[in-house]
Amino acid sequence: MRIPGLGNAADNPKHVTPGDDPEHHPRARDGRAPNVMRIGEWVPMRQHRDDEEVDFAIVGTGAGGGTLACRLAEGGLSVVAFDAGPYFRPLEDFASDESHQSKLYWTDERIVDGENPLQMGSNNSGKAVGGSTVHYAMVALRFRPEWFKARTLMGYGADWPIDWREMWRYYDQVEDDLKISGPVNYPWGPHRRRYHRRAHEINAAAKVLARGAEAMGIDWTPTPLATVSAPHGDAPPCVYRGFCTLGCSTNAKQSVLVSYLPRALKAGAEIRDLAMVGRIETKNGRATGVHYFREGKWRFQRAKNVVVAGYAIETPRLLLNSANQEFPDGLANSSGLVGRNLMVQGNQAVWGVFDEEIRSYKGPPSLAISEHWNYDDKGYGPFAKDFFGGYSYMSQGPLPQLWANTQASAHGLWGEALVSEMQRYNHVAGLKVVSEYMPQERNRVTLADVKDQYGLPVARITYSWCDNDKALNRHALRFLREALVSAGGREVWDQGDDTCHLNGTARMGADPRTSVVDADCRSWDIPNLFVCDGSVFPTTGGVNPSLTIQAIALRTADRIQATATGRGERRG
Numbered sequence: 001m002r003i004p005g006l007g008n009a010a011d012n013p014k015h016v017t018p019g020d021d022p023e024h025h026p027r028a029r030d031g032r033a034p035n036v037m038r039i040g041e042w043v044p045m046r047q048h049r050d051d052e053e054v055d056f057a058i059v060g061t062g063a064g065g066g067t068l069a070c071r072l073a074e075g076g077l078s079v080v081a082f083d084a085g086p087y088f089r090p091l092e093d094f095a096s097d098e099s100h101q102s103k104l105y106w107t108d109e110r111i112v113d114g115e116n117p118l119q120m121g122s123n124n125s126g127k128a129v130g131g132s133t134v135h136y137a138m139v140a141l142r143f144r145p146e147w148f149k150a151r152t153l154m155g156y157g158a159d160w161p162i163d164w165r166e167m168w169r170y171y172d173q174v175e176d177d178l179k180i181s182g183p184v185n186y187p188w189g190p191h192r193r194r195y196h197r198r199a200h201e202i203n204a205a206a207k208v209l210a211r212g213a214e215a216m217g218i219d220w221t222p223t224p225l226a227t228v229s230a231p232h233g234d235a236p237p238c239v240y241r242g243f244c245t246l247g248c249s250t251n252a253k254q255s256v257l258v259s260y261l262p263r264a265l266k267a268g269a270e271i272r273d274l275a276m277v278g279r280i281e282t283k284n285g286r287a288t289g290v291h292y293f294r295e296g297k298w299r300f301q302r303a304k305n306v307v308v309a310g311y312a313i314e315t316p317r318l319l320l321n322s323a324n325q326e327f328p329d330g331l332a333n334s335s336g337l338v339g340r341n342l343m344v345q346g347n348q349a350v351w352g353v354f355d356e357e358i359r360s361y362k363g364p365p366s367l368a369i370s371e372h373w374n375y376d377d378k379g380y381g382p383f384a385k386d387f388f389g390g391y392s393y394m395s396q397g398p399l400p401q402l403w404a405n406t407q408a409s410a411h412g413l414w415g416e417a418l419v420s421e422m423q424r425y426n427h428v429a430g431l432k433v434v435s436e437y438m439p440q441e442r443n444r445v446t447l448a449d450v451k452d453q454y455g456l457p458v459a460r461i462t463y464s465w466c467d468n469d470k471a472l473n474r475h476a477l478r479f480l481r482e483a484l485v486s487a488g489g490r491e492v493w494d495q496g497d498d499t500c501h502l503n504g505t506a507r508m509g510a511d512p513r514t515s516v517v518d519a520d521c522r523s524w525d526i527p528n529l530f531v532c533d534g535s536v537f538p539t540t541g542g543v544n545p546s547l548t549i550q551a552i553a554l555r556t557a558d559r560i561q562a563t564a565t566g567r568g569e570r571r572g
Contacts, residue, residue, distance in 0.1 A: 334524065
């Protein structure tokens with residue numbers, strides 16, 4: 001099948017040089033893939049024919065899919081992992097240029113509506129081998145244990161069908177794999193082992209957070225980060241260049257691209273870049289493979305099992321678009337919940353001007369953190385909590401172009417007024433939350449009538465805050481304002497409508513009537529169809545989700561292998 005308007009890639013390119021364009025020509029082919037740790041080098045890659053039935057076809061190579069592909073391949077299973085994005089070489093393809101690096105984001109057309117339409121793109125969507133971890137801020141936090149039973153223990157949201165103690169063991173494994181840099185003693189939650197690398201030195205922006213927290217009488221700590229503070233293999237320590245959310249060009253960042261995927265390739269996995277999966281085929285109640293577009297034509301890869309790991313927008317889009325006579329409402333959708341309970345996290349901020357130079361762009365953007373309001377359920381005085389859930393907050397380090405865009409959009413500055421404001425850029429510091437919004441069925445992903453470049457329906461994303469979300473926003477902004485003023489900030493102002501991180505839309509649970517997948521991320525409806533990404537979250541918590549997604553991926557791989565060998569049984 002040929003899609004009009006798409007050209008064909010060159011026939012059988014035997015030698016793809018570093019100068020070739022990875023956004024238009026696949027790099028992982030002809031039995032090799034890029035060695036992302038060495039300039040111009042390659043590593044061998046096993047390849048499968050489309051008509052060869054592989055053990056697992058995995059759609060997506062981010063925190064969920066890439067981590068899972070590694071674990072399954074290392075367990076001896078045959079794996080083909082698909083990604084719609086390019087296979088970048090960070091040492092060669094990443095520039096210290098904010099505009100150029102927008103190539104890392106999923107900016108294909110999407111339709112947004114609802115009372116609080118979401119901003120899509122750089123803040124929550126990646127399109128590259130390695131997924132959003134290629135441009136994430138590297139913040140590596142664990143869920144509070146009580147959040148796994150939020151309904152039972154805290155009276156809101158939904159319970160996870162997983163015990164926190166089991167997740168704690170998988171958190172240990174991910175932190176070991178990524179060599180997380182963090183403090184000797186983490187102030188909140190149960191005891192955990194020491195992090196594998198020392199915490200990064202905090203910058204002036206982080207010291208602002210520290211002063212404010214201490215003035216408010218709450219704890220703070222250096223942020224646990226997935227960028228190494230000491231050498232690890234071919235990865236050098238962080239050089240604090242500040243372009244973390246635009247792609248690390250030194251490979252200090254332990255994204256899936258440079259951590260799990262090289263291991264997956266070594267273990268025999270195949271990765272197919274620039275490969276857009278458009279539909280999952282089923283027969284007799286089982287998935288039989290995936291239809292994908294690569295090099296100018298549609299192809300079909302046979303598979304014994306299919307895993308969808310496209311994150312909270314593309315995952316339900318694919319499941320819904322795969323509707324057929326067997327499953328007219330889409331795959332895995334007997335509960336009617338595919339696409340529903342979409343959750344983002346609040347990302348509100350306060351900003352202020354300081355007399356001293358801050359230069360907050362120096363280093364990773366979030367070098368200090370407080371989780372106080374994730375663990376204090378009542379609050380005190382003027383900060384008594386009138387909402388369910390919680391939030392963490394972190395220091396911020398926006399780059400110049402992002403800061404100029406923020407000033408233009410927030411204050412309508414342009415021309416000389418914007419230039420004048422940018423003169424104070426090096427004296428600005430901010431505090432920003434990652435907060436827990438509530439799951440609501442009305443917040444959802446559906447299919448629009450509009451078609452994309454592949455001829456597939458575009459995702460329609462409907463989102464509205466509930467009263468609890470609004471109460472949390474008020475509390476967070478009020479507290480952060482007070483903290484920033486206490487740290488010496490003046491001319492303090494709120495950035496009140498920002499959001500980040502996508503979760504929900506294929507939630508896990510113990511009951512097929514109220515969830516899409518079980519505790520092992522296996523579809524209730526189709527026994528060989530799995531979902532393994534942030535879309536399985538029943539609740540979102542007040543921390544960045546990547547560490548939890550990766551812990552779930554390792555657990556899912558272990559459960560798959562235990563079931564395959566007869567050592568496990570399906571668990572709700």
